Amino acid sequence: MAQPSSLIHFSGHQHLRSRLVLSILSGKHVRIDKIRSEDKNPGLRDYEINLLRLLEKFTNGTIIEISVTGTAILLKPGVILGGTLQHDCSLSRAIGYFLEPIIMLAPFAKKPTSITLKGITTDEHDLSADILRTVTLPHLQLFGISQGLELRIKRRGAAPGGGGEVQFLCPIVKQVKTINFVDPGKIKRIRGVAHAVRVNPQFSNRMIEAARSILNRYIPDIYLYSDVYKGEESGKSPGYALTLLAESTTSAIYCSEAISEPGVAPEDIGLKATRALLAEIEKGGCVDQKHQTLILLMMVLGSEDVGRCRMGEPTSKTIQFLRDIRTFFATSFKIVPADPSDPSCTQLTYSCYGTGYVNANRTLA
């Protein structure tokens, strides 16, 4: 058993979020240095500081020390608190950047979470509020986190002005279930949300028309919803986006998203999202690339049994995450071709023995 005060050391600004999450979950102290130390503008960015503040609020007793130059931090994690919170997210990143770590922590909090985040709801780098609501949360349900799990998009806010607002509700669990998800099934329905704020509301319909022109050939069960937000609810900046998801008979979900770009017609945004969805579908597996890390984390935290999941090849982010998991939890995954008889199949089966992580923060009622 590692000593609770054992210090884990990393360098560089990359993978900051997952390292902070792993540190808080495992209770191990972490020191990250050389954060952009060679850069003209060294140290932590404003959104990273903002995230640290959010994590400080979300926990109790966490000590965060930032060096004078901002190129090194020391995190001594406290107890995951949860409860009702409000937070103004930095406008340099979308709400997804801040909510992703919260989603990983909230099930293991002391109290059920009800957090209101304000900022940008959709941008080109982070998971949008729509993906988080329609794709990320159903992934948590695989692990038995479901009762009262909800994300409400109260206001939308496009970059750069923001003005969006979401509320995330998450129950607490004692332990997460072990999954055995190796059958991707076949796609039975396609859903989508198009939204357009502070621009011509017809843009939503134009994106939907374009998406349908490709998707109609596959299956009849397609429902693309045009989500209308008006006045105050539509944030401070103009923008529009199309989020698509395809669900299989075994509840595997693939998703894609394209957002407005200057000088590009809404039809082309619609087509871009659609083709990106087809690319995800072609890659196959039970979990799409954007959610690999979330699934792997929950597998490690699962009960002391072998969990299995079929996914595509790991992304570079996932590879580092697997290494970091081993550093924090001493658990490594077995990764083998999902279908050894088919040499063209690039899908892999990831399996690991769960650590039997128990939510010790939970208040016993």
Place this chain on the structure above:
Amino acid sequence: LASSKEKKKNWIKLIYSTSLSPEEIVYGKKEEDEDQNGNDDDDFFQVKPKAVEDTEALDAGKEAIHPETLKKWEDEDMLESIRHLFITGGDGP
């Protein structure tokens, strides 16, 4: 068949027992790096290869969509090739 097996990456080994960076694993290690080290032999000073780290690389949830990779989906045959993944698509190719 043996060659196709060799081509397949041994992910466990790559991830847990090498010091390759995640990017090198995903995109394959570039041979050019090795060449450069060879050429430096006659120099008295050797420039220590600095780990190139993109300071602006974002810790992002979505990976950017490359327009080139989507080009193939303009092709009718390509669109048909994934029909077997849908419930309406029969048993496969």
